[in-house]
């Protein structure tokens with residue numbers, strides 16, 4: 001028998017085995033598929049349980065959202081902002097130059113549900129907190145074209161008329177606490193007090209630019225949420241970088257640096 005004939009014979013035999021034995025038997029095929037997929041899943045998941053790297057584990061520098069931020073997050077979800085905005089910076093140079101340090105899994109530990117997003121019609125918002133003043137967000141959400149000429153982002157005029165309900169926010173906070181977020185005070189009165197304290201600060205910051213707004217307007221909650229995004233990560237990574245540069249030997253005096261002679 002020639003090599004070619006041998007090859008044809010064996011591929012025919014394999015074809016018969018696959019069609020008759022595997023595909024012909026639903027139960028066997030289902031078991032074989034499950035085994036194959038489980039091996040793939042184990043290869044992906046197992047290393048996570050053996051690593052000691054903090055990139056995926058819970059991190060103590062991430063804290064739960066405040067009640068006002070929870071209210072803002074609920075509005076963000078209701079308005080579908082995640083359909084145009086991602087919250088995930090990939091570990092690639094171009095992303096990090098634009099958005100900052102790449103996102104660690106631990107940064108999502110209190111995100112229920114996750115808002116990673118799957119499309120970027122607008123920029124990533126993972127570290128947008130602190131990028132703009134409160135007044136910028138106030139104007140931008142009212143009319144995106146006023147701050148960003150040519151923007152395709154919709155206007156959200158109702159956020160300036162509708163009020164968030166402290167009792168509703170307290171329910172959200174309690175739901176998150178049930179799911180494991182470590183809130184200490186989840187009764188209506190404590191949540192209402194926390195809402196008021198944080199909202200008053202944002203109202204005061206807006207008042208410095210002559211914007212008059214009520215502390216329980218929905219826009220206030222949304223601004224609180226946006227201004228918080230990624231700020232803990234930014235602080236944490238800046239501290240880490242400072243520690244590393246302290247540990248590194250200081251450059252010799254008079255040595256020109258890459259940024260131009262140390263000026």
Ligand code: HEC
Pocket residue numbers: 076079080081082083084085121122123124125128131144145147148151152153154156222226
């Ligand atoms: C149709 C898609 C779309 C939707 C929906 C949308 N945005 Fe945007 N967003 C954009 C685009 C495009 C930009 C960039 C231009 C600009 O600044 O307006 C942007 C910019 C932003 C920025 C500034 C980001 C930066 O780094 O400069 C913020 C903050 C923002 N959006 C928040 C929101 C919030 C909050 C919502 C929901 C209430 C929302 N967006 C809904 C498209 C969208």
